Amino acid sequence: xKHINTIVNNGMKKSGNIGCGECQSSCQSACKTSCTVxxxxxxxxxxxxxxxxxxxx
Amino acid sequence: xxxxxxYNHKGRDYHFLWDVESGSLHNVDKDAYLVAKNRYGVLDGVxxxxxxxxxxxxxxxxxxxxxxLEHNGSLNVPAKIMATQKQIGEIKALxxxxxxxxxxxxxxxxxxxxxxxxxCKEYMSFEVGKKAIDFLIEKSGRRQNLEVDFFGGxxxxxxxxxxxxxxxxxxxxxxYGKNFNFTLTTNCLLLNDETIDWLxxxxxxxxxxxxxxxxxxxxxxxxxxxxxxxxxxLKAAKKFAEKREDKSYYVRxxxxxYNLDFVQDILYLRDQGFEQISIEPVVLPDDSPMAIxxxxxxxxxxxxxxxxxxxLDSRANGKWFNFFHFMLDLEGGPCIKxxxxxxxxxxxxxxxxPYGDIYPCHQFAGETDYKLGNVLNDDFxxxxxxxxxxxxxxxxxxxxxxxxxxxxxxxCCANNIHFCGDISTPYSISCEMMKKRxxxxxxxxxxxxxxxx
Ligand code: SF4
Ligand code: SF4
Ligand code: SF4
Numbered sequence: 001x002k003h004i005n006t007i008v009n010n011g012m013k014k015s016g017n018i019g020c021g022e023c024q025s026s027c028q029s030a031c032k033t034s035c036t037v038x039x040x041x042x043x044x045x046x047x048x049x050x051x052x053x054x055x056x057x
Numbered sequence: 058x059x060x061x062x063x064y065n066h067k068g069r070d071y072h073f074l075w076d077v078e079s080g081s082l083h084n085v086d087k088d089a090y091l092v093a094k095n096r097y098g099v100l101d102g103v104x105x106x107x108x109x110x111x112x113x114x115x116x117x118x119x120x121x122x123x124x125x126l127e128h129n130g131s132l133n134v135p136a137k138i139m140a141t142q143k144q145i146g147e148i149k150a151l152x153x154x155x156x157x158x159x160x161x162x163x164x165x166x167x168x169x170x171x172x173x174x175x176x177c178k179e180y181m182s183f184e185v186g187k188k189a190i191d192f193l194i195e196k197s198g199r200r201q202n203l204e205v206d207f208f209g210g211x212x213x214x215x216x217x218x219x220x221x222x223x224x225x226x227x228x229x230x231x232x233y234g235k236n237f238n239f240t241l242t243t244n245c246l247l248l249n250d251e252t253i254d255w256l257x258x259x260x261x262x263x264x265x266x267x268x269x270x271x272x273x274x275x276x277x278x279x280x281x282x283x284x285x286x287x288x289x290x291l292k293a294a295k296k297f298a299e300k301r302e303d304k305s306y307y308v309r310x311x312x313x314x315y316n317l318d319f320v321q322d323i324l325y326l327r328d329q330g331f332e333q334i335s336i337e338p339v340v341l342p343d344d345s346p347m348a349i350x351x352x353x354x355x356x357x358x359x360x361x362x363x364x365x366x367x368x369l370d371s372r373a374n375g376k377w378f379n380f381f382h383f384m385l386d387l388e389g390g391p392c393i394k395x396x397x398x399x400x401x402x403x404x405x406x407x408x409x410x411p412y413g414d415i416y417p418c419h420q421f422a423g424e425t426d427y428k429l430g431n432v433l434n435d436d437f438x439x440x441x442x443x444x445x446x447x448x449x450x451x452x453x454x455x456x457x458x459x460x461x462x463x464x465x466x467x468x469c470c471a472n473n474i475h476f477c478g479d480i481s482t483p484y485s486i487s488c489e490m491m492k493k494r495x496x497x498x499x500x501x502x503x504x505x506x507x508x509x510x
Contacts, residue, residue: 002118006131007507011079012138037390037400
């Protein structure tokens with residue numbers, strides 16, 4: 001594509017809907033006031049989605 | 058929903074499209090950015106003028122590329138993820154209030170200097186700790202990985218009980234096939250070599266409380282006799298971080314209305330050699346002079362922007378550090394269920410006080426309306442959990458058009474309840490900060506992933 005460089009393709013699809021509950025609870029990680037899940041990782045993350053390494057447009 | 062945003066890196070504007078529902082991040086050229094704003098958002102001001110000047114065939118060419126992405130399911134994907142209720146009754150994490158007492162008198166402490174509204178100092182006994190571990194194992198269902206966080210007050214003031222609980226949990230873990238991950242939050246004053254070695258052996262993560270620059274820290278984190286604590290804390294925290302090697306830790310500070318230039322504190326901590334840094338906005342009612350108020354938000358947003366620039370520069374030039382809220386795992390983040398249900402407070406995550414009382418999370422400790430039971434007498438009711446079970450981002454009207462929807466998960470329910478009176482109404486001050494940090498994190502991810510100089 002000429003005008004678009006995809007950096008992350010379909011991150012949500014990759015994350016599936018396993019919900020095994022084995023990863024760390026977000027409030028246990030550091031902040032204890034307004035914990036969010038965005039910076040948490042899944043325990044089953046071996047299968048990483050493809051990201052481009054092309055320079056930004 | 059498509060969120061269109063720009064980020065200026067080293068004098069050049071980069072344009073991005075974030076597709077909320079698919080979790081796709083596209084970097085586009087300026088022409089495509091204008092077409093995207095016309096297609097998916099609102100065109101106004103200079104953007105509208107620039108778009109009007111574009112040639113029709115160029116717009117058509119770009120539209121075609123967008124159609125292809127839409128067809129492939131990575132742009133303008135409609136919201137179809139729906140959930141209304143969390144599972145309750147299975148618990149995987151406990152915050153143990155090991156000690157409602159503290160050797161500091163921090164002026165912004167939400168725990169009332171450790172006492173959590175009770176006005177008396179209490180230490181958890183081993184008996185209560187043991188019952189809490191039994192309770193956790195009993196309620197953990199099929200989950201193998203369980204978490205226990207030692208929190209206070211200052212947990213190191215009751216270290217012997219912490220040690221006994223860890224030993225007991227490890228033993229019980231073997232019997233019941235459970236793996237315990239322990240974490241501990243400390244103000245560092247009681248850290249000595251022996252304690253550091255023990256923590257390094259047993260704790261999966263340790264959070265070291267320090268606010269940053271000496272004058273900032275000492276203004277609010279004073280000892281009982283009114284002296285500043287920064288010099289002592291810094292020395293102990295540095296020693297800890299050095300001995301920690303590659304195990305997980307955070308230095309965690311609080312910023313208030315007194316230090317809205319908090320990026321200086323983050324950079325100060327980086328310059329002291331800390332690599333894992335988290336600085337959080339204070340959570341206080343509006344009538345406190347330290348509280349973050351709506352009028353502070355523009356300055357806070359500008360500070361986060363400044364931090365993003367420093368962060369990229371620093372990491373690219375040999376001074377690597379991590380800022381908790383810029384960490385974004387776009388490729389290996391949590392599953393959809395976790396994104397919908399967030400922190401798990403009141404459901405899979407609970408707090409236990411020194412008396413054994415059970416609360417939805419540490420922020421509710423002492424608020425008896427939210428008490429779920431007590432570990433000492435097997436009294437545990439799911440009535441309160443039911444309220445928290447509907448705390449799902451797709452149930453919150455204000456979150457539906459938010460770019461950070463599946464990363465924030467609808468905000469902190471303690472803040473929502475304490476500031477807005479309702480679990481489903483996000484606390485707008487937190488939202489503004491969250492959205493700003495999220496956008497910057499996306500730009501940082503793109504710049505770092507592509508090696509852009
Ligand atoms: S480990 Fe992964 S799949 Fe399991 S709950 Fe956590 S994020 Fe979801
Ligand atoms: S930032 Fe606010 S609006 Fe957005 S998901 Fe979080 S709580 Fe909801
Ligand atoms: S309610 Fe807030 S403080 Fe409590 S666990 Fe959830 S995010 Fe953390």
